[in-house]
Amino acid sequence: xxxxxxxxxxxxxxxxxxxxxxxxxxxxxxxxxxxxxxxxxxxxxxxxxxxxxxxxxxxxxxxxxxxxxxxxxxxxxxxxxxxxxxxxxxxxxxxxxxxxxxxxxxxxxxxxxxxxxxxxxxxxxxxxxxxxxxxxxxxxxxxxxxxxxxxxxxxxxxxxxxxxxxxxxxxxxxxxxxxxxxxxxxxxxxxxxxxxxxxxxxxxxxxxxxxxxxxx
Ligand code: DX5
Ligand code: ZN
Numbered sequence: 001x002x003x004x005x006x007x008x009x010x011x012x013x014x015x016x017x018x019x020x021x022x023x024x025x026x027x028x029x030x031x032x033x034x035x036x037x038x039x040x041x042x043x044x045x046x047x048x049x050x051x052x053x054x055x056x057x058x059x060x061x062x063x064x065x066x067x068x069x070x071x072x073x074x075x076x077x078x079x080x081x082x083x084x085x086x087x088x089x090x091x092x093x094x095x096x097x098x099x100x101x102x103x104x105x106x107x108x109x110x111x112x113x114x115x116x117x118x119x120x121x122x123x124x125x126x127x128x129x130x131x132x133x134x135x136x137x138x139x140x141x142x143x144x145x146x147x148x149x150x151x152x153x154x155x156x157x158x159x160x161x162x163x164x165x166x167x168x169x170x171x172x173x174x175x176x177x178x179x180x181x182x183x184x185x186x187x188x189x190x191x192x193x194x195x196x197x198x199x200x201x202x203x204x205x206x207x208x209x210x211x212x213x214x215x216x
Contacts, residue, residue, distance in 0.1 A: 003185070003189075003190065003191070003192060003214060004030065004031055004169070004171075004190060004191040004192070005029050005030070005031065005192055005194070005198075005207070005210075006031040006032070006033040006064055006171060006191050006192060006193045006194070007024055007029060007031075007032055007033065007193075007194060007195065007198040007199065007203075008033045008034075008035060008144060008173070008193050008194060008195030008198075008199075009032055009033065009034045009035065009195075010035045010046060010143075010144045010195050011144045011145070011195030011196045011198070011199035011200065012199050013199070017051075017055060018055065018058040018059070020199070020203075021055060021058065021059040021061055022058070022059065023203055023204075024061065024203070025059065025060065025061060027203065027204055027207050028207075029061070029207070030061065030062055031061060031062040031064050031191070032059070032061040032062070032063060032064065033064045033066060033173070033193045033195075034052060034063060034064065034065050034066065035066050035068060036048075036065060036066065036067050036068060036069060036075065036079070037068045037069070037141075037142065038068070038069040038070060038075075040069070040070045041068045041069050041070050041090070041141065042068050042140070042141040042142035043142055044142045044143055048078070049075070049078040049079050049081065049082040050082070052065075052079065052082040052083065052084070053081070053082040053083060056082060056083030062085045062086065063083060063084050063085045063086070064084075064085065064086045064088070064112075064133075064171075065079045065084045065086065065087045065088065066088050066114060066135065066173070067079070067087065067088065067089040067090070067114075068090065068114075068141045068142070069089075070093075070094075071093075071095055072089035072090075072093055072095055072100050073095040073096065073099060073100050073103070076089070076100055076103045076104060077103060080103070080104070080107040080109065084107075084109055085109055085110065086109055086110035086111070086112060086132070086133060087104050087109065087110075087111060087112070088111070088112030088113060088114050088133060088135050089112075089113065089114065090113070090114045090115070090116060090141075091113045091114065091115050091119060091123045091124060091127070092115075092116055092119055092123075097113075097127065101127075101130055101131075110132040110133055111130070111131055111132055111133070112131055112132060112133030112134060112135060112171075113127055113131055113133075113134055113135070114134075114135040114136075114137060114173070115134065115135070115136055115137060115155075115159075116137050116140065116141060117137055117138070117139070117140060117149050117151075117152065117155075121155055121158050121159055121162065124159065124162065125162065128162065128163060128166050128168065129166070131168060132167070132168060132169065133168065133169045133170075133171060133191070134159055134163065134168055134169070134170050134171065135171040135172075135173050135191075135193070136152060136155055136156050136159060136170065136171065136172050136173065136189075137152075137173050137174055138152035138172055138173060138174040138175050138176070138184075139173075139174030139175050140174075144195040144196050145195070145196045146174060146175055147175050148174065148175030148176065148177075148180040148184075149174075149175070152172065152174075153183055153184070153187045154187075156170065156172060156184065156187040156188060156189055157187050157188060160187070160188035169190040169191050170188065170189055170190050170191065171189065171190065171191035171192070171193055172184050172187075172189040172191070172192060172193060173193035174193070176192050176193060176194040176197060177194065177196070177197035177210075178197065178209055178210060178213060181194075181197075181210055181213055181214060182213055182214070182216075185214045192210075192214075194210065197210065198210070
């Protein structure tokens with residue numbers, strides 16, 4: 001199965017987002033990971049659904065929405081309307097998970113769960129029949145540029161084992177860069193979220209460098 005690159009918008013140049021997305025498409029990238037933070041789930045705020053709707057007008061990338069919000073149920077409809085291709089929310093949420101799934105399902109887009117570093121992977125078990133994507137956080141939610149938490153590798157392996165009979169992609173989010181990506185690949189990840197490692201400096205060079213490492 002081919003690996004999927006999923007650059008994280010949080011690290012992009014916000015003075016020229018449309019161009020950033022088009023540059024990625026020109027580099028052969030298919031997905032963009034969009035972090036939505038409400039300042040309560042994690043101590044940072046990013047952007048709402050209106051800017052995403054504008055970006056939808058200028059980009060054909062697969063919009064992978066990562067909701068880091070206390071009430072995903074409130075925001076799912078807004079991001080569907082904005083043109084999301086996939087919406088993931090945290091398994092730690094206190095909202096009704098099945099209700100959130102139903103909202104996403106109605107739109108016919110992909111649905112996913114995200115798991116934070118301190119949550120036992122078993123928390124995902126009840127939902128394996130119901131999801132297309134699991135995003136494993138390898139940093140604490142909130143910010144780009146943090147360092148990779150090493151025990152995430154074992155968690156990825158465990159989740160790959162749990163999902164082996166299901167059609168679920170496993171994504172890794174946080175601290176993925178030229179130093180850590182080989183281990184992440186060896187652990188079995190299908191989708192690589194990478195913010196700073198792609199947007200810091202020359203995107204084209206960064207993508208080539210990372211590609212060379214994982215295709216070795
Ligand atoms: C953190 C976000 C990540 C972040 C990753 O809460 O979920 O998507 O942007 O950034 P890097 O790749 O720089 O660790
Ligand atoms: Zn994310």
